[in-house]
Amino acid sequence: MHPHAMPETLDQWLEHLEALHPVGIDLGLERVAQVAERMGLISSSVSTTATSPVPSSIAPRVITVAGTNGKGSTLAMIEAVAAEHGLRVGSYTSPHLLRYNERVRLDGQEADDALLCRGFEAVERARLQAPAISLTYFEAGTLCAFWCLATAELDLAVLEVGLGGRLDAVNIVDADVAIVTTIALDHANFLGTDLAQIGREKAGIFRAGKPAVLGSQALPGSVTEEALRLNAPCYALGEAFSRSDVSEDGWAWQGQDGHQAPLSLSALPDPGLPLDNAATALQALSLAGVALDAAKTRQALSKVMLAGRMQWLGQWCVDVGHNPHAATYLATRLPDAPEGGQWWGLLGMLNDKDADGVIAPLVARIPHWVCVSLDGERGRSAEELAARITRLGGTVHHCAASPEAGATWLAPRLATHDRVLATGSFFTVAALLAMPLPASA
Structure with missing residues (x-):
């Protein structure tokens, strides 16, 4: 494709992407990982060159969130608390409600059309290198988001896994901390109706030796089994961390840092989002190396808001x-x-x-x-x-x-x-x- 033939507006890019790949959901990581390597977003043992050093990741710290419910609210609270602690945070979520731009947030702001268009152009150039590679709308959007995050000089990137986990395009990036929020029946035509199998798929975001945070006390055993198989330190709600119910004095959180030293915060405000997700967000941040300050955490939770969630x-x-x-x-x-x-x-x-x-x-x-x-x-x-x-x-x-x-x-x-x-x-x-x-x- 000649550069001048590329789409120019965000709407044109999204129409172009919808027409490119006939299947809306085509699970598998090989195609998207190849294009990511061409873009320098992930490194491969064979593709790095001295002339174009490849970053080890899209940000110095990455938290990935998978699960059936609670992903969006967990991510929103991680983003709010981290930002209140002075971190420059970027996030990728899907789907959007009103504007595609909602999917990519950089330092508290939605990515603008111009940045997303530059990202899609980078994806398209890499995709069309011989041999050309076909990408779904979601895969191209994920790579565009990663390009935006990688160029934003972030302290922390927070990624929401779309469908599934193991074979989701987001999973080409290695998480420093991986979260599974809940496992329930949803998307049965793609993920099946076996909760243990769904749990294994979601746990596909875990990485060897990197913390795995389990955000529900009702997860199938397959999630913990996968963490054990990978020797990933497991932090489960109700075991490694816990939370109280809301009372007149707010609610309290107990957790651990990365060295398993106990942590606690009290008099936390009700964020208007599930408290299990709030507790999970705090545990993940502490494992990502954020020293949680009580006043800053209270401030963040008091003003967090998530469109379309209650x-x-x-x-x-x-x-x-x-x-x-x-x-x-x-x-x-x-x-x-x-x-x-x-x-x-x-x-x-x-x-x-x-x-x-x-x-x-x-x-x-x-x-x-x-x-x-x-x-x-x-x-x-x-x-x-x-x-x-x-x-x-x-x-x-x-x-x-x-x-x-x-x-x-x-x-x-x-x-x-x-x-x-x-x-x-x-x-x-x-x-x-x-x-x-x-x-x-």
């Missing part, structure tokens, strides 16, 4: 939860509606998700429902969701063709003290975040 916008709470584990957590965290008000649910889901498993814990808290259709090959109709909600004991008042149409229908029916939970998919939440959400008249 995010309140007036009467609306939007949450991207799309599997039973996430829905159960949501159901336990929803406050009661104010006196004289009631809860409504707005639900839109993809067809590869366990809809009954999501609906069951939520209908126990939310009596009134609006169902919305999501388009695309993975879409699911509002009518199908409505039948499931009705069968599980909820009352469906309306089926809408889109999340926007569902919110518009609900607007004139909301009383002042009513509350709405909008959930079920990133697509549902993204559509609502892109519009002004209606409030009661």
Whole structure:
């Protein structure tokens, strides 16, 4: 490809990438690792040359986060606490809600279009060197993100693994500290329904001799087995580190540093995100060599916010939860509606998700429902969701063709003290975040 034929805008690049590789998800690391080596992002024993020294990694310290739920909130808290301690932090997450730029954050700011375009150009030049290599949209995006992180002179990079773990493109970079947050059923058509096998896949981000942080007390044994096999020091929630529940005085964390010396922090504020994830974030940071200061940690946790995770916008709470584990957590965290008000649910889901498993814990808290259709090959109709909600004991008042149409229908029916939970998919939440959400008249 002639340089002048390259796309010029971010939107053009994303369209180009979607057209390049016919399969959306093509698990395997060989292709993406070859292009990364050509870009100088990772070193290979055969590809380093004296004229172009290859960095050992994209940052002096790398924390990688895998798991079914809790990855985004764990990463957000690692980023916030590290930044409060004066570290220059970069992160890579997926998917995005409104703008592709959300996926790459550098020192607290989303990467701008110009930087991402330069990154995609670097990926394309490397990809097209003979022999040319095909990359999926996600793989090209991951390499672009790594290029952005590598050029930003960071102290710490925090990486969220997309689908799976072992064969995810993010796993071409060796983590100094690797986290598995939770293991639950999700993406069954790619990862299967065997929790032990899913655990092994997620644990594929562990590295020999490097700390592995286990962020749930309900992980399958296969995760610990993989850490032991690699001789990776294992730090498990409930064993090496723990946290108290929130009380009037906040909550407390106990953990260890890299030499297994005990650490503790108290009077921590509720971050509005799962405390298991907060405790995991603190343990990972201490293992990455950050000497946690109580005041700075409190400051970071008091202001951390994650779009689309129990995010309140007036009467609306939007949450991207799309599997039973996430829905159960949501159901336990929803406050009661104010006196004289009631809860409504707005639900839109993809067809590869366990809809009954999501609906069951939520209908126990939310009596009134609006169902919305999501388009695309993975879409699911509002009518199908409505039948499931009705069968599980909820009352469906309306089926809408889109999340926007569902919110518009609900607007004139909301009383002042009513509350709405909008959930079920990133697509549902993204559509609502892109519009002004209606409030009661």
